[in-house]
Amino acid sequence: MRTIARAKAGFYPTPEPVTRAIAELIQNPSGHSGRLCDPCCGLGQPARALAQSLGLVSFGIELDRDRFQESKIILEDTLRSDAFATSIQKQSMSLVFLNPPYDDLGKRQRSEPAWLRLLTPVLQPGGILVFIIPEPRVTKDLRRYLATHYRQIAFFRFPHPEYLAFRQVVIFGEKTASPLRDRRRIDALATEEIAYQSFEGRLTPLYAIPPQLIPEPIEFRSHWVSPEDQLAEAAAHGIWRDPRIHDALHFPVTGPCTPLMPLRKGHLARMIAAGMLNNQTIATGSTRWIIKGFTDKTTKQLPPEEEYCDTPKGQETRTVTRVIEMFVPQIQAWDITEGPSYGQHVIVNCVDHHGAVTPETP
Ligand SMILES: C[S@@+](CC[C@H](N)C(=O)[O-])C[C@H]1O[C@@H](n2cnc3c(N)ncnc32)[C@H](O)[C@@H]1O
Structure with missing residues (x-):
């Protein structure tokens, strides 16, 4: 599937009860300034709710034009872009809220690890990852990556009935200051049985927003050009503006014409x-x-x-x-x-x- 078509098909917003439960597990008791990034923000609602509850500035990226129009109204800094063609300053985010589209990259390669690798560098040490994926996508490789870069990793299942649709889980983690290098330890962490927790009942906060590492301003810009802009750009500049090209390629249709001489x-x-x-x-x-x-x-x-x-x-x-x-x-x-x-x-x-x-x- 092409990127935009994939984006259209891959919209599964985070249900409100799940956003509320996530908000209960993270707190900002010292009222640190900070930023939240949702790199595939959809309509922007979960990002806005979490940013508001934690007092963070919200950054969103969305590929789909209509959803971008909605999210830019409610998030503070929003780009219509492909997250993979966007520069986000490293270590600039206090919280990454990542609920990527459920698709693959072709050749049986799932996209979730690619999203995780893309966003991990933008989290500051001590920053919080919230990663929503279907449970079957919690592979050993993915867990190895998590174990390398995060501590205090916790797995929560979506509550019923939301869990039934795509069997999603929410993975939490706190970014470490430097990656874990001990291969044995990584393997042990990646293979131990996962104790899935439940969002039901009263939740105790597990994570706290760290003091902000990078003050304003940060790099947050897109290198992506929408197809509509590409078309407008090609029409306004480029060879189509050259009258010679235009004349060579456009034959005004003025109705049937009679050749000057009979055709051989x-x-x-x-x-x-x-x-x-x-x-x-x-x-x-x-x-x-x-x-x-x-x-x-x-x-x-x-x-x-x-x-x-x-x-x-x-x-x-x-x-x-x-x-x-x-x-x-x-x-x-x-x-x-x-x-x-x-x-x-x-x-x-x-x-x-x-x-x-x-x-x-x-
Ligand atoms: C599963 S939805 C999540 C929406 C929102 N974050 C939420 O949790 O409700 C994934 C969103 O990612 C968008 N998307 C897909 N590919 C993208 C890309 N490469 N860059 C930015 N957004 C993308 C889709 O348009 C869709 O709105």
């Missing part, structure tokens, strides 16, 4: 074979025909040729195989003259007088 048979045959006169009626004397033409590209094997060449071992004979590409025109005509010949169908294969089709001329 060869001209007519080429026009018919090119399909330029498809579905037109032509008359030969009192007979009227409907014609259709098309030209097919094909290849033809030529007889092999022998070649004699000198090699360090003496003279050698080599056989050269030759193939040429050809355009094979075909014209079909149906007699539509009233009378006994009505409906007669003629197929004209354009071959040369040796019975071979005409080879492509350079």
Whole structure:
């Protein structure tokens, strides 16, 4: 799927009860300034709710035009962009809220690890990750990555009935100051049984917003150009503005035109074979025909040729195989003259007088 089509299809907003539960698990008791980033923010509601409850400035990125229009009203800094074509300053975010589209990157590669790798560097040490994915996507590789970069990792299942749709889980983690290098420890953390917790009942806060690391302003800009902007740019600048190109490519249609001289048979045959006169009626004397033409590209094997060449071992004979590409025109005509010949169908294969089709001329 192309990126925009994928974005359209991949909209699964975080249910409100889940956003409320997430907000209960994170607090900002010291009232630190900070930033929240939702890199695929949809309509922006969960990002706004969490940013408001924690006193953070909200940053959102959304690819879909309509959802971007909605989210930019309620988030503080929003870009219509592909998150993968956006520069976000490293270590600038206190909280990353990541509920990526549920799709794959082709070749059976899921997108969730790519999103996690993209967003982890933008979290400051001590920053909080909230990562929502379907439970079957919690793979060993993903957990290895989490164990390398996060501590206090916790897994919560969506409550019922929301869990039933996509079996989503919310993964929390606190970004470490430096990645864990101990492979054995990483493996142990990635393979231990996951104790999924529940959002039901009263929740005790587990995470706190750290003091902000990078003061204003931060880099947050897009390198992505929307298809609409690309089109407008190409129309306003580029070669389409050049009158020579325009004149060469645009033929004003002013209705049927009469050639200055009668067409020779060869001209007519080429026009018919090119399909330029498809579905037109032509008359030969009192007979009227409907014609259709098309030209097919094909290849033809030529007889092999022998070649004699000198090699360090003496003279050698080599056989050269030759193939040429050809355009094979075909014209079909149906007699539509009233009378006994009505409906007669003629197929004209354009071959040369040796019975071979005409080879492509350079
Ligand atoms: C699962 S929804 C999550 C929406 C919102 N964060 C929430 O939790 O309610 C994923 C959103 O990501 C958007 N999206 C998909 N690919 C994107 C990309 N490459 N960059 C930015 N947004 C993208 C989709 O348009 C969709 O709105």
